[in-house]
Amino acid sequence: MNWFGTASRANIISIEVTTFLDTTIEELIENFEFLGDWEERFAYLIELGKKLPPLVEIEMTDEHRVHGCQASVWLRMLPQTDGTFDIHADSDAFIVKGLIAVLLLIYSDKNAEQILDTDSTATFAQLGLDKHLSPTRRNGLHSMVSRVKALAGDSIAQAT
Secondary structure (H helix, E strand, O other): OOOEOOHHHHHHHHHHHHHHOOOOHHHHHHHHHHOOOHHHHHHHHHHHHHOOOOOOHHHOOHHHEOOOOOOOEEEEEEEOOOOEEEEEEEEOOHHHHHHHHHHHHHHOOEEHHHHHHOOHHHHHHHHOHHHHOOHHHHHHHHHHHHHHHHHHHHHHHHHO
């Protein structure tokens, strides 16, 4: 079994994630600037995370687990017919679900090359996440980014 989902499951998830992605990363950055303190920003992240479509339990396997996260995180990249990917992920921690939402806004609907070329570190710095996450959460976030980029790289290698 590979890291990628099947086409039928991908189509279902694509509809769910597209509905969630009514917000753009630019709007998220603006909302963060509007919110006064970090308590409000973390509450906003948690609310975003609650909007994520959950993985079904059979997808929550070690094969899809992101290692290096304090919380349990599962992540799948689902190829679309146009060469882009939908990313579907879940966690057992509310704040981590919010961080997953940020990753979706950054990486979903991009092809493998675009994913590899995207600098999420700059976006995290713009949001202030680089300074306001605990070291363990920051490491977990970077583990999720590494996983997304590794899967994108694997898809390129499989295509050649």
